Each structure stands twice: as structure tokens, then as C-alpha cells.
Amino acid sequence: MTSAVSRGRGLIATMVVIVVCSGVVQGYLTPLLPVVGGHVGVGGVGQNNLYLLSQIAFTVLTPLLSRWGDMWGHRRLLLVAVAMVAVGSLLIAARPTTTTLAIGMVLQSAVVGFFPLLAGILRSRSPEHGRIGMSVLVGALLLAIGTGGFVAGTLSDEHALAGLWTAVPFCTLAVVAALALPTSTAPRAGRFNSLAALLLTLGLGALMLVLVQGGAWGWTSASSLLTIAAAAVLLIAWIRVEQRSSHPLVDLRMLRDPRLAAVSAHTFCVAFGAIGFLGANAVYLGTEPDGDGAGLGLGARAISLVSLAMVALGFLGSALTPRLARAVGDRTVLSTGGCAGAAGFLSLCLFHSSLPQYLVGALAVGFATGVFEAATRTLSVEVVHEAETALSVGVNEMALSLGAAIGAAVIGALWAGNTTAQGSVTGVGHQWAWAVCAVVALAGAAAGLLFRPPSGSPTPETEITHVTRTA
Incomplete structure (x- = not known):
């Protein structure tokens, strides 16, 4: 193993390859679901339920992969997770049916283990790059989500199902990158x-x-x-x-630490809307406008461009997060992310009848996503000892997955009670969903205000020393 891959920029660059795969996998199906759903006979509510199924798998796999990583090695479990994602992506592309979509999306949900396992390797191999490395990885993730959706949407414009092959080459590169990563030096202990x-x-x-x-x-x-x-x-x-x-399996005593509890609560609330809303976003954009103004009637490529614009703002939010934290503190950054998400959903409630109006709210949600993902993933690493790194990040990822799953479920429930005779979601159903997401995002902003850095802790400007101990 070369020193370039074992530490510093080489290590982060190799991790970026894996995170890009995660982003593509999370983003490429979103603009395709309306088209693929029509091909296999799945309507709008069914599409949201497929997305919900993957979120349930996210929630379940998070503690499993994190705990196994701490027990048997972060790199070993990372290889298992990457292999699961590759198999799921190939299954969906090779034979798209309702069953294979469901099975494939569950296997693809193993991407939820990427960040906890990568954080364990990064912290043990290159702790001095903790905050910067995490910000780079989150930014790469968000850009890959949008780029994957755009590539898939473009391919789908040529052939309805061609976009389903988008993730396969990225999964192949991720397997190679995972093999090149060094093993974590963190101690292994415990039983499953x-x-x-x-x-x-x-x-x-x-x-x-x-x-x-x-x-x-x-x-x-x-x-x-x-x-x-x-x-x-x-x-x-x-x-x-x-x-x-x-x-x-999940050491609930960790949540007695008010810092991790505040971070996890913030993650749950913001993910409820920002991530739980992704499937609903594609459905609204792809639905033909009806009498009460619901839907914009966009094609797969146009939907992917909207998603790309959202993640571009997310990348900006992620890139700005370390600087914002130095300028105003972590607590203010957390609260800002929640408020930005709430403002975006409130804008969608009021202005959504045209694409320019819709973009204002959607882009605000995208920015909030970048801020909260970078901030919470960084803080969940820093508030625990090194031996608990993957599990702590896993707890945060579990809060994210659970928030997104419940958010998608609540949106689906609100839709189910507000559909037309043809099965389309009414404008009232969409507005109720956006309003609930706005309220929960405000709760996330309040949770962020409860975060208190430890007394006497180093400031972000001295993060190199701090990260050596805890990141």
C-alpha cells in the first residue's frame, strides 16, 4: 500500500471515488422513476413506496454495517457494502420489473454504510484532515447525486430504460477503490x-x-x-x-451525550423533509398539470436538471460549512440549515405553479441539505472517542435514514388521502406535504440551538489538534 493512498490527499481522493458511486446510486433513479414506473406499471404512490422501501433498508442497514465495521474492520465491511450496491445496480439494469426494482433498491441501500466506514478509516489514517475531508466527501456526494440523475435522464431520453445502466460503471470503479484503501487502525472488539x-x-x-x-x-x-x-x-x-x-448493536448510552443527541435530533428533522422529499420532488415535476395546478409535466432529462441544480446548491452549502463554522460557530450553522430548509418548503407551499417559482424553494432545500449533511457528519465524528467513530457516524446516519423514511412515509400518507379518481396526487396533497416538511425543519433548527460545544474545546481554527484526538 502506497503512502499516497494511506494518508492525506491520496486517501481522500480514493474515498471520493467511492462516495461518487454512492451519490450516483442515490441520484440516478429519481428522475427515472416516473418513466420506469410507467414501464413496469407502478403509479405515483407506488413509486413513493419504492423509495420508502429503500429508506427502511437504509435505517436497518446503518447500525448493522457500522457495528460490523467496528467489530471486523472498516475496509472489509466497506467491500461488502460496495459489492451489495454493485449487485443491486446490475439487477435493476438487467431486468427491470417491480420485484427487481424493490430487491435492487434494498441492496443499493448498503450505500448508507459508506460514510461511517470511510469515517473510521479517515480518522485512524489521516486525522488531521477530518473536517476538510468530510466536507470534500459530502460535496462530492451531492454533486454525484445530481450528475448521476442528469446522465440517467439524458440516456433515458434516447431509450426509456437505458438510464438504468448509469450506476454500473461507477460501482465497478468503487470496488477497485475500496480494494486500494488501507485498513483502519482502530481497535476491534465486541460481539454482534x-x-x-x-x-x-x-x-x-x-x-x-x-x-x-x-x-x-x-x-x-x-x-x-x-x-x-x-x-x-x-x-x-x-x-x-x-x-x-x-x-x-447501537449503544444508546451514547445519546446521553447532549451534543450527539442534539446533532442526531437535528439530522432527523432536516432529513425528514430534505431527503424524504426527493421522491416526491420527482413525482411533482413529472406529473402533468391538472385543474388545480398540481404538477409541472417535465420529462426525465428536465427533472434531472432540476435535481442537478439542487445538489449544486447543496455542494455550495457543504463547501461553505467549515468556513461558516469558524465564523459563527457550529450551533449557528446547524440552526441556519434548518431555517433554510423551512424557508424552502414554505416557498413551495406558496409558489409552485411554474418552474421558476418552484426552483426558488427547491434550491433553498438543496442548500440546506448540503449544510446539514456536512455539519452533522463532522460533529458526529468529533464528539466521541476514536473506538466509537463508525458507530457514532452510524447513529447519525440512522437518524438521517429514519428521518427520511418517516418523511417519505408521511408524504405518502398525505398523498393517499388526497388523490384524484385517476390516482394522481392533488395540489392540496402536495401543499400539505410541503407544509409538514417546513414545520419539522423548523424543529430541526431548534434542535440545532441545543448543541453546546464542550467547555474549553478547541475552536475550529485549531481543528488539527482537535481532530487528532476525535475526528
């Missing part, structure tokens, strides 16, 4: 808690099921109430198992 994993998976599955089907079943029906009760029992049992275990 299979009972906790089972309870968490079943509890989250039940929770998502009632959020998706509650509107159709009736929120006060026996089916909804029993499923809610089952989710509560399973998740409470999971918490009790975790608290009593000497080797927890």
Missing part, C-alpha cells in the same frame, strides 16, 4: 447482538407499514392500531435489550 438486530428490523418494519397503509386502512382501524402497538412493543423491547447488553 442478533436479538437486537431482529427486534430493530421488525419494529421499524411495522412502523413503516402503518405509516404507508394507515390512510388506506383508516388510522383508527383495528389493523392500524394493532400494527402501531406491535411497532411500539418491538422497539421498546429493542431498547431494553440494548440497555442490558454488554455488546449492544
Whole structure:
């Protein structure tokens, strides 16, 4: 292993290749879902449910991959995650059906392990590049999300399903890059808690099921109430198992640290709208306008250009985050990200009948996404000891995935109660979804204000010394 790849810029450049794969995988299906959905017979609500399924998988895989990485090595688990993503991408491209889309998107959800595992390697191999490295990786991720969507949309304009092959070459490069990375020097310890994993998976599955089907079943029906009760029992049992275990899957005691708790709460709230909204964004843009003004009727390529513009603003937000943190402090940066997201969704509520109007709100949401992803991923690394790096980042990624999953589920539930006879979502349904996202984003801004840096902690200007200890 060359020193160029083991440390510094060479290490970060190799990680960028893997993160670019993650971004392409997360972005290329978004503009294609309306077209591919029509090809395989999946409507707007079904498309949102496919996106929701992937978010459930994100939530479940986050603690699993993070914990396994801390136990068996970050690089080894990174290779497993990259392989899962590659297989899922190939499956979707080679044989697109409703079933293969569902299975492939679940496998692709292993991208959620990339950041925790890469953070473990970065912290142990090149700690002096902690904040800058994380900002670069988040920026690369966001640009790749938009670029992947644009490439897929362009290919789809030539042939409806050609864009499905977009991720395959990037997955191949990511496998090569993962093989070139050094192993983490962090100590490995612990055992896998299979009972906790089972309870968490079943509890989250039940929770998502009632959020998706509650509107159709009736929120006060026996089916909804029993499923809610089952989710509560399973998740409470999971918490009790975790608290009593000497080797927890997710060490909930970490959340007793008010700094990590504030960061995780902020992540959940902003991701609820900013990430949970992505599937809804494509559906609105691709829906033909109806009598009450819902939908803009754009094609796959135009949808991908809107997504690219959003992530370009996200890249700007990510790039500015370290400088903003030095100028105004981490707490203000967190609050700013939440407020920017709320302002964007409020703008969508009021102005959405034309593409220029819609872009104002969508771009504000994109900027907020870049700020919160860079800030929270950096802070989740810095507030814990090195041995807990992947797990801490995993907790933050879990909050992100859970927030996005619940956000997508709530949007789907609001849509289910506001559809036309033809199955299209009404303008009122979209406005309710944007309004709820705005309120939750404001809650995220409030959570950001609760973050308190440790007394006597180094300022961002002296982050090299700080990161050597904790990043």
C-alpha cells in the first residue's frame, strides 16, 4: 500500500471515488422513476413506496454495517457494502420489473454504510484532515447525486430504460477503490447482538407499514392500531435489550451525550423533509398539470436538471460549512440549515405553479441539505472517542435514514388521502406535504440551538489538534 493512498490527499481522493458511486446510486433513479414506473406499471404512490422501501433498508442497514465495521474492520465491511450496491445496480439494469426494482433498491441501500466506514478509516489514517475531508466527501456526494440523475435522464431520453445502466460503471470503479484503501487502525472488539438486530428490523418494519397503509386502512382501524402497538412493543423491547447488553448493536448510552443527541435530533428533522422529499420532488415535476395546478409535466432529462441544480446548491452549502463554522460557530450553522430548509418548503407551499417559482424553494432545500449533511457528519465524528467513530457516524446516519423514511412515509400518507379518481396526487396533497416538511425543519433548527460545544474545546481554527484526538 502506497503512502499516497494511506494518508492525506491520496486517501481522500480514493474515498471520493467511492462516495461518487454512492451519490450516483442515490441520484440516478429519481428522475427515472416516473418513466420506469410507467414501464413496469407502478403509479405515483407506488413509486413513493419504492423509495420508502429503500429508506427502511437504509435505517436497518446503518447500525448493522457500522457495528460490523467496528467489530471486523472498516475496509472489509466497506467491500461488502460496495459489492451489495454493485449487485443491486446490475439487477435493476438487467431486468427491470417491480420485484427487481424493490430487491435492487434494498441492496443499493448498503450505500448508507459508506460514510461511517470511510469515517473510521479517515480518522485512524489521516486525522488531521477530518473536517476538510468530510466536507470534500459530502460535496462530492451531492454533486454525484445530481450528475448521476442528469446522465440517467439524458440516456433515458434516447431509450426509456437505458438510464438504468448509469450506476454500473461507477460501482465497478468503487470496488477497485475500496480494494486500494488501507485498513483502519482502530481497535476491534465486541460481539454482534442478533436479538437486537431482529427486534430493530421488525419494529421499524411495522412502523413503516402503518405509516404507508394507515390512510388506506383508516388510522383508527383495528389493523392500524394493532400494527402501531406491535411497532411500539418491538422497539421498546429493542431498547431494553440494548440497555442490558454488554455488546449492544447501537449503544444508546451514547445519546446521553447532549451534543450527539442534539446533532442526531437535528439530522432527523432536516432529513425528514430534505431527503424524504426527493421522491416526491420527482413525482411533482413529472406529473402533468391538472385543474388545480398540481404538477409541472417535465420529462426525465428536465427533472434531472432540476435535481442537478439542487445538489449544486447543496455542494455550495457543504463547501461553505467549515468556513461558516469558524465564523459563527457550529450551533449557528446547524440552526441556519434548518431555517433554510423551512424557508424552502414554505416557498413551495406558496409558489409552485411554474418552474421558476418552484426552483426558488427547491434550491433553498438543496442548500440546506448540503449544510446539514456536512455539519452533522463532522460533529458526529468529533464528539466521541476514536473506538466509537463508525458507530457514532452510524447513529447519525440512522437518524438521517429514519428521518427520511418517516418523511417519505408521511408524504405518502398525505398523498393517499388526497388523490384524484385517476390516482394522481392533488395540489392540496402536495401543499400539505410541503407544509409538514417546513414545520419539522423548523424543529430541526431548534434542535440545532441545543448543541453546546464542550467547555474549553478547541475552536475550529485549531481543528488539527482537535481532530487528532476525535475526528
